Amino acid sequence: MTDSQARTSESTRARRSDAQRSVAAILEAAQACLALDPDASTAEIARAAGVGRVTLYGHFGSRLELVDQTFARSMARAEETLDQVDLSGDARDGLARLIGSSWTLIARSRSILVAAQRTLPPERIRELHDRPMRRVQDLIERGQAVGAFRTDLPTTWMVATFYSVLHGAADEITAGRLDSDSAADLITSTILPCFARDPAPSR
Amino acid sequence: MTDSQARTSESTRARRSDAQRSVAAILEAAQACLALDPDASTAEIARAAGVGRVTLYGHFGSRLELVDQTFARSMARAEETLDQVDLSGDARDGLARLIGSSWTLIARSRSILVAAQRTLPPERIRELHDRPMRRVQDLIERGQAVGAFRTDLPTTWMVATFYSVLHGAADEITAGRLDSDSAADLITSTILPCFARDPAPSR
DNA sequence: CCCAACTTGTACAGCACTGTTCGAGATACG
DNA sequence: CGTATCTCGAACAGTGCTGTACAAGTTGGG
Known part of the structure; x- marks a missing residue:
């Protein structure tokens, strides 16, 4: 309820297009940031993805998962x-x-x-x-x-x-x-x- | 004044024997701890050396120096x-x-x-x-x-x-x-x- | 057009760590 | 023996992170 986008396994409910774009941007940014610094924080990655940190946590349950x-x-x-x-x-x-x-x-x-x-x-x-x-x-x-x-x-x-x-x-x-x-x-x-x-x- | 043992460059004043032993123990412990975990904290190292954390900082100005x-x-x-x-x-x-x-x-x-x-x-x-x-x-x-x-x-x-x-x-x-x-x-x-x-x- | 899905900043709790301070106690060493 | 040196724990400030809560906004899609 409170958490808008709870995916993580099960529920293959198609994500809305903007959500898909966010996920893609985050993954791309993560790739770039981690390549520069293996210890890059979620804040850094979110910023690089042009996305709020909260949004990142909306799509990835934890840094580990990301x-x-x-x-x-x-x-x-x-x-x-x-x-x-x-x-x-x-x-x-x-x-x-x-x-x-x-x-x-x-x-x-x-x-x-x-x-x-x-x-x-x-x-x-x-x-x-x-x-x-x-x-x-x-x-x-x-x-x-x-x-x-x-x-x-x-x-x-x-x-x-x-x-x-x-x-x-x-x-x-x-x-x-x-x-x-x-x-x-x-x-x-x-x-x-x-x-x-x-x-x-x-x- | 306040800091009891300030060595770090200059002042080759011979350390007291127990201080020398502490330094040796800390270095030894650091070697062992860092070998197990490259991110070992000063607390861990001090504990392994059988020494207080404050003592460690007394001999080494910072973790980096250690x-x-x-x-x-x-x-x-x-x-x-x-x-x-x-x-x-x-x-x-x-x-x-x-x-x-x-x-x-x-x-x-x-x-x-x-x-x-x-x-x-x-x-x-x-x-x-x-x-x-x-x-x-x-x-x-x-x-x-x-x-x-x-x-x-x-x-x-x-x-x-x-x-x-x-x-x-x-x-x-x-x-x-x-x-x-x-x-x-x-x-x-x-x-x-x-x-x-x-x-x-x-x- | 409408609503659910999505995003946002701010703010907070919690953790782990570094480095410092203090005051009191132990100990080497002359 | 006396003192400067050394050690100790506890406590504190500061930092930077993770993960969560909230409440308000925006936007996609039927």
């Missing part, structure tokens, strides 16, 4: 892009292509990930991270099966390394020690020899 | 250990030894680094990070000069990769997906082929 939806949306969007990456053919080429598409996404949404990690329970993070991670893992496993990638390292670890380097690259860029243009090539030429068969002729 | 000193001490200790690593001889072996010694240190002080990053200005972080980083950089450059490491990647980037993988390993351990025993070998056999000359025979 962060959750923002993160989920960010991941969903990323997945849309990743879905279009051609992973067939040579596993090495596939990995290169995957890197090319992934690293920009990661660089952009990394700060949101931090925000999510600070407010969401770990299992929720993993839940949303699972699908994109699985994608990498599948590719690596295929490469191993075909003999393109080394098999002396656990797949899990290789996936972790993949993400470590990508995130590291994002760090280097925000630190200004690396420019975005050369990033993809750099990452690729770093990871490929690390994943390739023949551990290196040294020793 | 974090700074804790981080600095942690880095100094790490450097002591790192100083004893033999980096002469084959660059690859040197790197392997450096990894062996570094990764434990990183795994232990990683959370403190996070705390430092959240409270200290970025240039202060860099200032304290500079020396250990230089160590890695020098080794890599030497390896490049001798022909052991590839030269097609910027040294800065290789250093960044080095740290990325180490931190990534630490993450994997705290996530329970990797056990401490196998970590060093895993890291080494990941990084070495990535740094080695002959980019890999593939393609």
